[in-house]
Amino acid sequence: MKKRNNTKGQSWFFLPVLLLLFTLSCKQKTVSEYSYHQPGYYVKLLSFSEKQKTCKGPCVAWLDVAFSTQADSVFWDSYNNLGDRYYLAVDSNDKQNFLAHYVSRCAEGDSFCLLTNPAAFYRQQFKSDRLPFFSEHDTIVKAYVKVKSLMSEKDFESLTRDFLDNERSQILKFYGTIPEAEAALTPEGYYLVDPPEPFYAEEVSVGDQVTISYAGYFLNGKLLERSSSDFSFTYGAPGQVLDGLNIVIGRLNVGQTVKIILPSPLAFGEKGSSDKTVPPFTPLLYELKLKSINKYPSP
Secondary structure, X not given: OEOOOOOOOOOHHHHHHHHHHXXXXXXXXXXXXXXXXXXXXXXXXXXEOOOOOEOOOOEEEEEEEEEEOOOOOEEEEHHHHXXXXXXEEEOOOOOOOHHHHHHOOOEOOOEEEEEEOHHHHHHHHOOOOOOOXXXXXXXXXXXXXXXXXXXXXXXXXXXXXXXXXXXXXXXXXXXXXXXXXXXXXXXXXXXXXXXXXXXXXXXXXOOOEEEEEEEEEEOOOOEEEEOOXXXXXXXXXXXXXXXXXXXXXXXXXXXXXXXXXXXXXXXXXXXXXXXXXXXXXXXXXXXXXXXXXXXXXXX
16 A cells, blocks of 8 residues: 555534534533644643543553534544544654644643644644645644543553454454464465465565555455556655555565455554554555566666
């Protein structure tokens, strides 16, 4: 899968998410003023709880997040887009991530609205230098955030193991039985679904220009993306394709097609995709064809 930096607008259908963020318990108090913070954002504390749990040193925050346009049209939320798995490493010295910077000042149960410049927001949250059409004329982007939980790095490591166990369960369910899943597992860590015959390695080397076509799916069959019929890249160059695809390409002959499952460590890992279309700890199914290899010229 090619590393992508685009975002897709979503409709008003997620507006109820905003309402959830405004649902405050009777023990919470409200504050109405926005304040400016030096990294370049304004924030209004919507509510704060009586809990005293805060980050003492590096920690990980589990957040409810909804991003909206200036007119309050929600285009992304952590429940629908990340499966309620928005985890953020929190550091008060991090001025590259506005959310991490402000969450470091919050207690568990707090909620707030953060306003920032669209260009800075999309660069930071979606790794994109291009504004989507629905934000082209806006002067701000709004982030509605609730701090669901604050945990130590050790506690998050334990949670990570639970996620990986759940991921293995998803893969096992796909195959149906443990022996079938174990037989499909390769030494490199990916799973074969429909291997080519014979399955031998082509003499592909770092620096070769490789042309492939591929389609990526979630394990429920939902299409994630489809490449062009002649997607080319430099084999072995970092950031071109997923690690798992790079490994598999090195096992194919020109003209061969393979269907595989990539567990998250070979796909988008514990953070999910940079454009936030793939949740953390998500296994993916890929159909891949190696179409040509243009050898890197020898010195």
